[in-house]
Every structure is written in structure tokens, then in C-alpha cells.
Amino acid sequence: MxxxxxxxxxxxxxxxxxxxxxxxxxxxxxxxxxxxxxxxxxxxxxxxxxxxxxxxxxxxxxxxxxxxxxxxxxxxxxxxxxxxxxxxxxxxxxxxxxxxxxxxxxxxxxxxxxxxxxxxxxxxxxxxxxxxxxxxxxxxxxxxxxxxLRGEAFLFVQLGTALERADNTARILDVKHDMLTPGSNGTVEFAQWQAILQSVSALRAYHWIFRERLVPARIAELLILRPELPRSLVACHSRVTEVLEMIAVGQGGRRGECHRLSGEITASLRYCKLSDILEGGLHEWLTRMIGRTAQLGGAIEDFYIRGG
Structure with a gap:
């Protein structure tokens, strides 16, 4: 292509x-x-x-x-x-x-x-x-x-969609990170927690998976680490890694820095614990994730579009 x-x-x-x-x-x-x-x-x-x-x-x-x-x-x-x-x-x-x-x-x-x-x-x-x-x-x-057709054209559309979705989920969580720390459970806070989930169409998914009232740590877990949710960070980055691998196979195994970086991000999401994220600071962790997602997008363009 x-x-x-x-x-x-x-x-x-x-x-x-x-x-x-x-x-x-x-x-x-x-x-x-x-x-x-x-x-x-x-x-x-x-x-x-x-x-x-x-x-x-x-x-x-x-x-x-x-x-x-x-x-x-x-x-x-x-x-x-x-x-x-x-x-x-x-x-x-x-x-x-x-x-x-x-x-x-x-x-x-x-x-x-x-x-x-x-x-x-x-x-x-x-x-x-x-x-x-x-x-x-x-x-x-x-x-x-x-x-x-499930060819390269389909895969590159999927790649752009998954990467954009990952960036959006991280940004939504980051801009609302202060709402996901322990605090009061008043009406305003509850509405804000609902809003975070509604912004990624995940309110019903939350209740289906956890079957309990809204809890800030659970919301963070759902949007970061739960692969069942299509817009979670782990689901989005797993899809990016999967698509990059399919493109590589179709091109005779040709791989570059974007494949390594994507695999590294996906592995870190699959095997990290929410407690470690929260202990180090949710905002700091999300800021790094947004930066790494942007870095991955640049690496994809360098390898496939700018000919790196």
C-alpha cells in the first residue's frame, strides 16, 4: 500500500x-x-x-x-x-x-x-x-x-480509530482525575462519576461488571484495566498492537519502533495493578500515558507514512 x-x-x-x-x-x-x-x-x-x-x-x-x-x-x-x-x-x-x-x-x-x-x-x-x-x-x-474487505485498508482505518479512542479515554480520565479520589459521596460527586462513565458510554457496563454503586476506584479500574470494555485503555492499546501485528504479517514480517512501543504499552497495561497506579498518582500516570500514546502515533506515521 x-x-x-x-x-x-x-x-x-x-x-x-x-x-x-x-x-x-x-x-x-x-x-x-x-x-x-x-x-x-x-x-x-x-x-x-x-x-x-x-x-x-x-x-x-x-x-x-x-x-x-x-x-x-x-x-x-x-x-x-x-x-x-x-x-x-x-x-x-x-x-x-x-x-x-x-x-x-x-x-x-x-x-x-x-x-x-x-x-x-x-x-x-x-x-x-x-x-x-x-x-x-x-x-x-x-x-x-x-x-x-479485511485487508490493509481496513486495518489502517481500525488502527486510527483505536489509537484515537485510547487517547480520548486517557484525556477524559486525566481531566477528571480529581473526581476519582476518595471524598464525599454527595449528589454532585455522584453525578460527576456518572458523567465520566457516560462520556465513554460505559455506565451500564459498570453496573454489569461490578454490580454495585459507583465507586471512584472501580471507575478508574474499568476505564484503564478491564479488557471487556471496548474503550478501556487496555482494550484500545491491545487492539492497536493486534492490528499492527496483522499489518506486519501481511507485509512479510516488516516491523519497526511502533511495534515495539505498542507491545510495551499493551504489556504494561495488561500486567499493572490499579493500586500501583493510584499510589504513584493517577494524574501523573495518565499524563505519561497520554504522552506515550502520542509517541506511538508518531512512530506509526514515521514507519508507515513517512517511510522510516
């Missing part, structure tokens, strides 16, 4: 996943806004990596400004509309590698969202808009799973 084709497929997976992740975060911020903590809109900016760009442009955090910046502002490359535009651009460059269902789903999504005005996603209309975003990404992912 040509490196530019691999690049487009890899980023197609990343951008579609990023659009859904931003939508999930905004939905949670909107739901928690009524609690009056005044922090959720700032937290979603940090979790999405958009805080510096937002503060440079707006200077002050308001719900309306945050929503507009994370949905349609063309200056924000990680905004929902920017992600759909970038995903469609990458898809056009590799259209013959995609199925009709994948291209149609993505093209229809862009047609739906590109002319959105603030009236379409501000105030009480925001949850409906965000639900449509998530549905369109689920449609695209479902089309890929159901219709795409």
Missing part, C-alpha cells in the same frame, strides 16, 4: 472517532451544566485538547462560545465539523479502497452538517444535534465492520 493511502485511511479513522468523542464530551457538559459547578465547559476544552486555541480566540469560557468552538469554528481543527470535513477529504483520496456504504454514509453526514448554523446546536437543540453526530459515526463504523 502506498504511504499516502495508508495516511488517508489512518486519519480517516482518527477524525471520525474524534468527532464522536467531542460530541460525547459536549453532551456530558450540557447535562452537568445544571449542577452549577461551572467547570464542565472548561473541562471539555481541556479533554479535547482545544483549550489553548479557544482561550487565544475567546479569552473567557462561556457555554455558547465553547459549543460553537467545538462544533463549527473553522479555526478549530478538532471541532466536529472540521473533523467531518477532514474525514471526507481523506475518504475522497482513497475512495476506491472504501465500500459504497462507507462513502455514502460519510458523504451524507457531511451534507447534513456542513451548513449547520448556531440555531441548530445551541440551547435545548444541542443534545439532538450531538446524538445525530454519534449516530452518523456509528453508521460509518458499522459500514466498515460489515462491508469492508
Amino acid at each position: 502506498l504511504s499516502r493511502t495508508a495516511d488517508s485511511l489512518f486519519w480517516l479513522g482518527r477524525y471520525t472517532e474524534r468527532a464522536a468523542n467531542v460530541a460525547r464530551g459536549l453532551n456530558v457538559a450540557w447535562r452537568l451544566d445544571g449542577l452549577g459547578t461551572g467547570e464542565e465547559w472548561h473541562r471539555i476544552l481541556v479533554a479535547s485538547g482545544c483549550e489553548p486555541g479557544f482561550m487565544e480566540k475567546h479569552g473567557e469560557v462561556t457555554p455558547e462560545a465553547v459549543v460553537d468552538f467545538l462544533v463549527r469554528d473553522p479555526d478549530n481543527s478538532s471541532g466536529i465539523l472540521s473533523c467531518f470535513a477532514a474525514a471526507r477529504s481523506n475518504a475522497r483520496q482513497v475512495r476506491t479502497a472504501l465500500t459504497v456504504d462507507m462513502w455514502s454514509g460519510l458523504n451524507e453526514s457531511w451534507a447534513q452538517f456542513r451548513n449547520s448554523s448556531p440555531d441548530d446546536f445551541q440551547g435545548e437543540r444541542l443534545p439532538e444535534f450531538l446524538d445525530r453526530v454519534r449516530e452518523r459515526v456509528l453508521l460509518f463504523n458499522g459500514a466498515a465492520q460489515d462491508t469492508m
